[in-house]
Amino acid sequence: MTTQTAGEAAGTPSRSWLDTERLAVRADIEITEGLNDEPLAYDPANGHYTRLSRSGAAILKAIDGSMTGREFAFRAVRADGPGAGGNAEQVVLDFLGELRAAGLLTVPPAHGREEVSVKFARNSHMPRRPLVGPAVNSALDPVVTLLRRAPRVFGALWAAAAIGSLTAAGAVLASPAASDGPSLSTLGWGWALIVCLMVVQTVLHELSHAVACRLYDVRVREIGIGLLFYVVPAAYVDRTDAYRLRTRGPRVVIALAGVALDVLWLGGWSLLALTAQGWAAHLAVVVVWLQLGMLLANLNPLLPTDGYHALEAGFGAVNLRSRALTALRCRFLRQTPPSWLAARSRSQRVRYQVFGLVCLVYGLVIAAFCLRSLVLLAGWLT
Numbered sequence: 001m002t003t004q005t006a007g008e009a010a011g012t013p014s015r016s017w018l019d020t021e022r023l024a025v026r027a028d029i030e031i032t033e034g035l036n037d038e039p040l041a042y043d044p045a046n047g048h049y050t051r052l053s054r055s056g057a058a059i060l061k062a063i064d065g066s067m068t069g070r071e072f073a074f075r076a077v078r079a080d081g082p083g084a085g086g087n088a089e090q091v092v093l094d095f096l097g098e099l100r101a102a103g104l105l106t107v108p109p110a111h112g113r114e115e116v117s118v119k120f121a122r123n124s125h126m127p128r129r130p131l132v133g134p135a136v137n138s139a140l141d142p143v144v145t146l147l148r149r150a151p152r153v154f155g156a157l158w159a160a161a162a163i164g165s166l167t168a169a170g171a172v173l174a175s176p177a178a179s180d181g182p183s184l185s186t187l188g189w190g191w192a193l194i195v196c197l198m199v200v201q202t203v204l205h206e207l208s209h210a211v212a213c214r215l216y217d218v219r220v221r222e223i224g225i226g227l228l229f230y231v232v233p234a235a236y237v238d239r240t241d242a243y244r245l246r247t248r249g250p251r252v253v254i255a256l257a258g259v260a261l262d263v264l265w266l267g268g269w270s271l272l273a274l275t276a277q278g279w280a281a282h283l284a285v286v287v288v289w290l291q292l293g294m295l296l297a298n299l300n301p302l303l304p305t306d307g308y309h310a311l312e313a314g315f316g317a318v319n320l321r322s323r324a325l326t327a328l329r330c331r332f333l334r335q336t337p338p339s340w341l342a343a344r345s346r347s348q349r350v351r352y353q354v355f356g357l358v359c360l361v362y363g364l365v366i367a368a369f370c371l372r373s374l375v376l377l378a379g380w381l382t
Contacts, residue, residue, distance in 0.1 A: 017100075017107060018093060023072060024065030024106045031057060034244040036316045041104055047221065049243045050102050051318060056095060060104070069096045094339055128236065130224040136210055137220050144214040158260060165267020172273045172288050190283045194290070201265055202235050205258035209237040212257035216250040218242045228304070231367040251313035259298055259306050266291040302362045324356030 030042040034049075039057035041050040052060060063072065073092035096105075103109050147154055210220045221238035228234040242254050269291060273284035299307030304321060312320055323341070330337045331353050341349060 017110075018069030018073075018096065021068060021107045022065050023063050023067065023069050023096065025060055025063050025104060026106055029060075029104055031060060032244065034246055035318055036248065037246050040243060041102075043103060046103070047240060048102075049240065050104060059092070059095065060099065063096075063105070065106070069093060072096070091339070098339060126226040126228045126234065126236070127230060128224050128226040130222040130238075132223040134219065134221060136223060137214060140207070140211050140214050140220075143211055147211070147215060158264075161267060162260070162263045165263050165270065168270035168274060169266050169288060169292065172270045172285060173292075175274070190279070190286075193283070194287060197287070198290070201262070205261055206235050206237045208257040208261045209239060209254060212254040213237070213239050213242060216242075216245060216254065218245065218254065231371060248313050248316055252310050255306050255310035255313055259295065262291065262295055262298070266295065302359050303366065320355070321359055324352045324359060326356075327352035328356035328360065 026043075028044055030044070031052075032040050032042060034040050035051060039052040039054060041052055041057075041060060042048075043050070059076065062076070067075070070093070073089045073096065076092055077089045099105050100107050101109055206223055210223060213220050218239060219241045221240060223235075223237050225233065225235050239254060242251055245251055266288065269284050269287045273281055273288055276284055297303070298305045301308045301311050308321070312318065326338070327341055327349055329335065330341065331349075337349075341352070344352070
């Protein structure tokens with residue numbers, strides 16, 4: 001999911017174009033609202049959303065190609081009264097530079113530091129390979145139609161099943177078979193079965209996100225696989241258009257839809273572990289441990305996973321990780337902070353930097369752990 005505050009991660013641009021170019025918004029840019037009733041500029045060319053303040057949206061709507069940036073800033077500031085000017089005019093000029101860097105103006109981006117910074121802030125740092133395109137929307141609509149007929153009934157059924165699942169998982173962990181942890185060496189070919197089942201679960205997990213999107217009339221752009229932080233394999237659903245949803249609740253539901261299904265998988269394996277005997281019971285215990293690990297990892301707020309996106313949606317925050325990493329980069333590389341960061345107090349900037357540092361270190365630790373696990377797995381297989 002990609003959104004961007006105008007000027008997020010911006011640097012210090014050359015301003016000569018502000019004196020020579022007449023500025024206008026690209027004809028295909030759509031100004032709409034979403035994200036807690038905040039203005040958004042949607043760029044259909046690349047699918048990006050740029051979050052705007054109310055004053056920023058007013059500026060974007062007022063740019064009509066009749067004035068240069070310098071003329072526009074002068075008149076906009078003077079319209080606020082005879083005492084305005086100075087720093088206020090520079091703020092408008094900086095904002096115009098940020099709009100250009102975001103690619104919203106008819107003046108194309110200059111591909112300088114500011115544009116590179118915007119690209120960095122928008123980058124998910126996960127190379128992607130789409131497997132399914134927009135056709136998935138029509139394929140899922142029959143399921144969504146069924147859910148819409150009795151949403152409270154389905155919600156109540158899931159809640160009851162989730163309580164049962166967690167209770168059964170607790171019973172498995174308290175049982176003698178799990179007291180010393182799972183013994184992995186006796187599974188044999190069971191590992192192949194586990195891998196196949198995990199692939200199926202991952203596919204259904206992502207489809208759950210897609211179904212939740214369609215439940216709120218959000219278009220799914222694609223479903224595919226990627227490498228989180230260029231190392232960790234991960235499946236994804238491109239649900240960027242969920243930014244159009246104005247309220248927080250639906251975005252939380254979309255973020256946690258996959259986790260909701262995973263809880264039911266946990267319950268199924270827990271029941272098998274409690275009722276089966278011998279090798280099948282042992283296999284189920286191993287999978288229960290794996291399921292719990294996957295749930296904890298997916299709910300981790302320090303990684304761009306479902307738990308992090310749900311936390312963002314619940315608090316009405318946007319691009320928290322991106323903002324934190326931008327603040328950290330500006331601090332250590334001594335780059336000029338973008339307008340949204342410069343307007344924050346020192347304590348707020350420090351909090352962004354601390355969160356960014358924690359996320360960065362944690363991400364590196366997870367990447368190192370995954371690489372080490374792959375090396376060990378390769379050794380076991382050979």
